[in-house]
Amino acid sequence: MKIAVILGTRPEIIKMSPVIRELGKRQIEFFILHTGQHYSYNLDRVFIEQLNLPPARHNLEVGSASHAEQTGKILAGVEKVLQQECPDIVLVEGDTNSTLAAALASVKLNIRVGHIEAGLRSYDRTMPEEINRVLVDHCADFLFIPTEKSKAILRKEGIDEDKLYVTGNTVVDAVKQNLKISKSKVSVIDKLGVQYKKYLLMTIHRQENVDYRARFASILEGVIKTSTTLDLPVIYPVHPRARKMMTEFRLRPRSRQIILTEPVDFLEFLQLESNARMILTDSGGVQEEACILGVPCVTLRDNTERPETIDVGANTLAGTVPDKIVECSKIMMERETGWNNPFGDGKAAVRIIDIVEGKA
Numbered sequence: 518m519k520i521a522v523i524l525g526t527r528p529e530i531i532k533m534s535p536v537i538r539e540l541g542k543r544q545i546e547f548f549i550l551h552t553g554q555h556y557s558y559n560l561d562r563v564f565i566e567q568l569n570l571p572p573a574r575h576n577l578e579v580g581s582a583s584h585a586e587q588t589g590k591i592l593a594g595v596e597k598v599l600q601q602e603c604p605d606i607v608l609v610e611g612d613t614n615s616t617l618a619a620a621l622a623s624v625k626l627n628i629r630v631g632h633i634e635a636g637l638r639s640y641d642r643t644m645p646e647e648i649n650r651v652l653v654d655h656c657a658d659f660l661f662i663p664t665e666k667s668k669a670i671l672r673k674e675g676i677d678e679d680k681l682y683v684t685g686n687t688v689v690d691a692v693k694q695n696l697k698i699s700k701s702k703v704s705v706i707d708k709l710g711v712q713y714k715k716y717l718l719m720t721i722h723r724q725e726n727v728d729y730r731a732r733f734a735s736i737l738e739g740v741i742k743t744s745t746t747l748d749l750p751v752i753y754p755v756h757p758r759a760r761k762m763m764t765e766f767r768l769r770p771r772s773r774q775i776i777l778t779e780p781v782d783f784l785e786f787l788q789l790e791s792n793a794r795m796i797l798t799d800s801g802g803v804q805e806e807a808c809i810l811g812v813p814c815v816t817l818r819d820n821t822e823r824p825e826t827i828d829v830g831a832n833t834l835a836g837t838v839p840d841k842i843v844e845c846s847k848i849m850m851e852r853e854t855g856w857n858n859p860f861g862d863g864k865a866a867v868r869i870i871d872i873v874e875g876k877a
């Protein structure tokens with residue numbers, strides 16, 4: 518049996534890392550194909566190095582481009598590698614352009630595809646990720662699903678029951694495998710000059726939020742108001758998409774309460790998340806990690822494909838209007854934090870590879 522692991526962006530590297538480790542542990546023949554969608558050191562190599570992952574055997578180096586161009590380049594590049602390598606099964610994760618193009622190239626060569634983190638839906642078709650995840654789910658042969666709620670969605674969409682496997686989300690595995698190590702690392706909290714549990718952590722990078730000046734400005738205003746109202750500073754590691762748009766729109770937040778940094782590595786980010794008083798974000802992975810780590814979360818979007826976080830009381834949807842962001846933040850500051858983690862027990866990768874081995 519030969520497995521191809523195809524990935525291309527920060528969250529795919531992080532969420533695939535437990536799967537790659539498990540493949541290595543069992544000495545299964547596999548290789549990594551990196552699409553090169555993310556290429557800056559702090560969005561890419563830092564994670565490969567820090568998580569001790571083997572280097573990618575192939576890197577398509579597609580870089581940044583429009584959706585069609587990026588997806589098309591990945592599609593053609595993945596096809597070439599797969600024709601050369603002839604794997605039995607391709608594993609993809611999540612909902613990026615890399616995920617979609619890799620899955621599509623594979624099924625067209627009649628290579629079976631396993632989709633990790635299947636069945637998530639925001640029901641917002643204006644999000645590029647929503648289109649990607651729907652299409653990947655409908656062409657995959659094995660759907661590795663984080664929760665029963667997502668399984669119900671896939672059933673309703675008519676996907677064969679025998680393709681559906683509830684495994685939990687590998688993000689829990691990644692957090693569990695790295696949280697302890699992150700605690701032994703030099704404190705990024707001290708380095709940034711804030712105090713434990715006395716700061717807010719913010720990330721924002723979604724196209725629909727940062728690519729529109731009015732929306733981006735409104736979110737920043739809401740976060741500054743929240744910081745002033747709660748009298749807590751905000752740490753904001755800025756994703757390159759947001760950095761680019763902030764410069765283009767001349768939107769750099771003036772408040773001294775907002776501490777901007779470059780994106781940080783996973784161990785530092787786990788420190789920042791686990792010690793934050795509250796997290797404000799539009800990231801999918803960060804909503805999950807806040808929930809797993811017991812930190813209240815305010816989501817700066819109108820919808821989420823992670824409704825489990827809201828069901829357990831860990832998260833709320835604030836949208837992008839400043840006063841609503843402040844109001845939701847005040848509510849979440851009062852929230853008891855003893856909720857259950859809905860995303861599994863940290864053994865998702867073991868289950869996924871058990872299934873893959875059984876199917877090979």
Ligand code: UD1
Pocket residue numbers: 526527528554555556557558560561581582612613614615645646722724756757758761
């Ligand atoms: C992509 C995914 C998104 C995911 C995110 C994770 C799609 C459609 N979007 O969004 O679902 O949440 O990754 O972070 O696949 N850039 C750099 N360095 C890099 C990569 C990008 O500077 O290594 C800058 C470029 O200016 C680029 C912009 O960021 O144009 C956007 O990059 P892109 O990969 O198109 O989308 P993301 O916003 O990163």
Ligand code: UDP
Pocket residue numbers: 527528531720722754779780781782783784786787799800801802803806
């Ligand atoms: N992350 C990180 N450093 C940062 C910001 C995020 O390591 O500065 C990690 C975070 O822990 C999570 C993942 O990146 O595992 C989330 O990725 P992102 O927000 O880019 O994408 P999404 O999850 O929204 O697709």
